[in-house]
Structure formats: structure tokens, C-alpha cells
Amino acid sequence: MRFSSTAFPTAFPTVSGDVTASLVVFLVALPMCVGVAVASGVPAELGLVTGIVGGLVAGLLPGSTFQVSGPTAGLTVLVLDAVRTHGLTALGVLVLAAGLLQLAMGALRLGRWFRAVSVAVVQGTLAGIGLVLIAGQVYGMADAEAYGDGPGNLAGLPGLAAHVMVSRSAMTALCVGATTVLVLVLWPRRHPVARLVPAPLAAVGLAAAAVAALGLPVARIEVRGLLGAVQPPGLADLAALTGEGTLAAAAGTVLAFTLIGSAETLFSAAAVDPMHDAGPTHYDRELLAQGAGNAVCGLLGALPMAAVIVRSSANVEAGARTKLSRVLHGVWLLVFVALLPGVLGLIPVAALAGVLVHAGWRLIPLRQLAVLWRDHRGEAVVLGTTAVAIVGTNMCLGVLTGLLLAVVKSAWESSHVALEAHDPGPGRPLRVRICGSATFLRLPSLLDQLRALPSDRAVELDVSGLRYVDHACRTALEGWRTGGR
Numbered sequence: 001m002r003f004s005s006t007a008f009p010t011a012f013p014t015v016s017g018d019v020t021a022s023l024v025v026f027l028v029a030l031p032m033c034v035g036v037a038v039a040s041g042v043p044a045e046l047g048l049v050t051g052i053v054g055g056l057v058a059g060l061l062p063g064s065t066f067q068v069s070g071p072t073a074g075l076t077v078l079v080l081d082a083v084r085t086h087g088l089t090a091l092g093v094l095v096l097a098a099g100l101l102q103l104a105m106g107a108l109r110l111g112r113w114f115r116a117v118s119v120a121v122v123q124g125t126l127a128g129i130g131l132v133l134i135a136g137q138v139y140g141m142a143d144a145e146a147y148g149d150g151p152g153n154l155a156g157l158p159g160l161a162a163h164v165m166v167s168r169s170a171m172t173a174l175c176v177g178a179t180t181v182l183v184l185v186l187w188p189r190r191h192p193v194a195r196l197v198p199a200p201l202a203a204v205g206l207a208a209a210a211v212a213a214l215g216l217p218v219a220r221i222e223v224r225g226l227l228g229a230v231q232p233p234g235l236a237d238l239a240a241l242t243g244e245g246t247l248a249a250a251a252g253t254v255l256a257f258t259l260i261g262s263a264e265t266l267f268s269a270a271a272v273d274p275m276h277d278a279g280p281t282h283y284d285r286e287l288l289a290q291g292a293g294n295a296v297c298g299l300l301g302a303l304p305m306a307a308v309i310v311r312s313s314a315n316v317e318a319g320a321r322t323k324l325s326r327v328l329h330g331v332w333l334l335v336f337v338a339l340l341p342g343v344l345g346l347i348p349v350a351a352l353a354g355v356l357v358h359a360g361w362r363l364i365p366l367r368q369l370a371v372l373w374r375d376h377r378g379e380a381v382v383l384g385t386t387a388v389a390i391v392g393t394n395m396c397l398g399v400l401t402g403l404l405l406a407v408v409k410s411a412w413e414s415s416h417v418a419l420e421a422h423d424p425g426p427g428r429p430l431r432v433r434i435c436g437s438a439t440f441l442r443l444p445s446l447l448d449q450l451r452a453l454p455s456d457r458a459v460e461l462d463v464s465g466l467r468y469v470d471h472a473c474r475t476a477l478e479g480w481r482t483g484g485r
Contacts, residue, residue, distance in 0.1 A: 021318035022328030035230035035352035040079035055330015058293035063286030068311035093235035096298025098257035102291030111283030128390025130363030141177030142355030180354030206352035435465035437475035
């Protein structure tokens with residue numbers, strides 16, 4: 001038996017690069033998985049379970065080569081609302097249903113249609129989630145209980161500030177959380193130490209060490225153990241969600257999990273694909289992989305998953321070459337949960353809240369908003385309106401508002417009507433040619449232009465230049481022709 005002398009030197013750098021990248025992604029994912037779980041109102045271990053499934057299930061399936069899946073800050077607000085509305089035991093049923101819906105969408109090759117969704121709506125949705133996340137996690141930074149929804153959290157901020165001013169423990173917790181955010185912002189990216197220790201891990205680790213060393217009176221994560229946290233859903237949970245009073249709300253939650261998670265995944269793919277030369281993501285296959293992962297998460301009663309830009313970009317930047325890196329990151333999370341679960345009990349809740357505040361801020365596309373406002377002001381309005389609607393109402397109404405506004409904007413921009421008048425001379429009818437697309441959105445302007453024509457001249461109307469005429473405009477033009485001038 002002979003071995004090629006070049007096989008091992010070629011393969012080893014690839015494997016070693018994937019191992020190194022997997023460790024970097026693991027260190028980035030660890031505090032985020034725990035933080036998203038705590039912010040979602042579920043045991044911290046469930047966030048790690050979702051990260052493990054994202055690596056070992058979604059990571060093995062075809063789709064993207066470098067995208068890393070796990071619990072995401074973009075779904076935190078949805079999960080928190082679902083847990084408060086339906087209970088923790090029902091979460092598995094909702095996530096399982098979302099996973100099955102994603103599998104169906106992938107099988108029907110609907111993944112590509114997410115490209116048709118306005119980017120402004122997607123960015124506005126993420127911005128709205130980020131604002132709601134910040135407003136809620138500010139309370140966590142002070143070891144206080146949030147109100148649960150965007151308007152309530154915003155309205156309660158003055159009361160929170162007054163509480164912090166008179167409570168020493170709340171002030172201490174806020175200092176821990178604020179310091180965590182400061183470390184995340186100032187952590188030197190180009191420093192050799194920063195390359196080895198990602199900012200989220202460094203911030204949480206330093207906060208935990210400081211709290212332990214100084215004996216600060218701040219809340220820490222409650223640890224139940226993996227077996228105690230995992231609660232697979234049963235038939236009773238399914239029956240509770242399909243009741244007359246809860247079915248519509250449960251269906252809305254499933255749809256929100258599916259659409260927001262899928263949109264965030266494919267939006268992540270669009271951002272990560274230019275960073276590598278492995279080819280573009282196959283959207284339908286990636287949707288199938290996400291569906292399979294969410295189905296498994298649902299069976300385990302864990303959080304929903306989506307591909308995450310921060311972890312995915314860290315994977316590429318750390319030198320990943322194959323899918324091995326994202327699979328191994330799930331292995332490292334599993335090893336951590338199995339061997340070192342007690343470490344979670346050392347982490348201050350305020351530090352994790354600080355990580356989520358920073359993550360929420362990163363969801364707000366300030367640079368893109370400035371560019372849109374300069375070059376595509378209508379898209380900027382759609383983005384801002386979507387975000388404000390999510391903060392002021394809820395996720396479902398906010399997204400629907402954004403989609404409706406985007407459709408109206410597109411219809412307005414695509415409908416353009418122009419009148420071309422030609423005067424052949426005295427005694428002959430004035431020739432008026434209408435060009436473009438005549439829709440009800442342009443009807444007031446069209447009628448104003450027709451009424452502005454000379455009333456003492458006969459008019460010969462030519463509509464051959466119209467590409468499209470809707471019923472409202474056709475009726476108005478026929479009425480004008482028969483003497484409605």
C-alpha cells in the first residue's frame with residue numbers, strides 16, 4: 001500500500017484551519033447562545049442546545065459552506081413574547097412547526113423568493129428588533145424586570161432611572177453591564193490577544209471575574225443542568241396551542257418564527273457570500289437545512305435557530321475552508337455543556353444583558369440608512385417606518401406595515417403617466433397622447449392634466465401609448481371621452 005507524499009501536507013492545513021476557525025466561532029457563540037436564551041426568558045442551557053443543533057445538524061446539511069447557525073438576537077423578542085403568552089413547554093411545538101414549515105418551503109423551492117422581499121423591510125425589521133431588544137435589556141443591565149413589550153419598556157425607562165439612583169445593587173449591576181458594553185466597543189480587533197479571544201467572551205469573562213473577585217451583589221445565571229432544561233413537547237402542549245382561543249396566536253407566532261428566521265438566514269448569506277470564493281449559497285438547500293435544525297430544536301424544546309452574520313463572518317475571517325469548522329463548533333459547545341456546566345453560574349446577568357444591548361445596536365443599520373436617505377429616500381422611509389411600527393406595536397403588525405408600504409412605494413414608482421399634446425392648427429382637434437402606466441395612484445394627476453386642456457377645443461385622445469390601465473383609470477378616461485370634461 002502506497003501513500004501520496006503530497007496528500008498529507010495539502011489536507012493538514014485545511015483541517016487545521018477548520019479546527020482553528022471552529023474554536024474561534026465557539027468562543028464567539030458561547031456567550032451569545034447563553035445571552036439570547038436568558039433574554040428570551042428560557043434556561044441558559046437551551047440556548048446552548050440550539051447552538052449544538054445548529055452545528056451538528058444544520059452544519060452537516062447542504063446549503064451554505066460557511067454560515068453558522070444558532071440562537072439569534074433577531075428572534076429574541078419573538079421568543080420572549082411566545083414564552084410569556086403560551087408558556088415554556090409550548091415553545092418546542094412552535095419551533096417544531098416553524099421547522100416543518102421551512103422544510104416545506106425549501107422542498108417547494110421558495111427560498112429564492114426571499115430575494116424578492118424588499119431589503120429595506122428586512123433591515124427595518126432587524127432595526128426594530130434591535131431597538132426593542134435594547135429597550136428590554138437595559139432593564140437586565142440593572143437586574144430589573146422589563147415590562148415585556150416595546151412601548152411598555154420605553155415608557156418605563158424614567159422609572160428605571162429613578163430606581164437605579166436609589167438602589168445600590170441596581171447601580172452596581174448597571175455598572176457591570178455598561179462596562180461590558182464598553183469592553184465590546186473598545187476591544188482591540190487588531191491586537192494579537194483579540195484574535196485569540198473574541199470580544200463577547202472577553203467582555204463576559206472579565207465581568208464574571210470582576211464580580212467574583214469583588215464580591216459584587218449582582219444576579220447570576222441560574223443553572224439547571226442540561227437534562228433539567230431540555231423539555232421535549234408532548235401532545236398536551238399541542239392540544240393547548242390548537243384550542244379555540246390560542247390557535248390564531250400560535251399560528252402567527254409560527255409564521256413569524258419562519259419568516260423572520262428565514263429572512264435573517266438568507267440575509268446573512270447575502271452578506272457572507274462575497275467574503276469567500278466557495279460559491280453562492282443555494283437558498284433552497286439552506287432553507288431545508290434550517291428547517292431540519294429547527295425541527296430538531298423543537299423536539300428538544302429549545303430555541304429557534306437562524307444563520308447569524310457575526311458568527312458566520314467570524315468563521316470565514318478565522319480561515320475556515322470547509323463545513324468542518326461549523327460542525328466542530330457544535331462539538332465544542334456540546335463538550336462545554338457536558339464537562340463545565342457550572343461555569344454558567346458564574347456569569348452575571350447584567351453582563352449578558354450588555355452583550356445583547358450591543359448586539360441590538362449592531363442590528364440597527366445606521367450606515368445603510370444614511371446611504372438610503374441620500375440615494376433612495378423612499379427606501380429609507382420604508383426602513384424607518386418598519387422599525388418604528390415594530391417598536392410601537394408588535395412584530396407582526398410592524399412587518400406587515402413595512403411590506404404594505406414597500407408595495408405602495410413600488411406601485412407609485414412604477415406607475416408613471418405623461419400627456420403629450422400636439423396642436424395641428426386652428427379648426428382641427430387637439431391631439432393628446434397618453435403614455436406610461438395608468439393606475440389609481442396616478443388618477444388624480446391624470447385628471448388634473450386632462451382638465452387643464454383648453455375647454456374650447458375638441459380633443460382627440462390617443463391611449464395607444466399606455467402599457468397598463470387599471471379599472472379606475474379606464475372608467476375615468478371613458479367618462480372623460482363621453483363628455484365628463
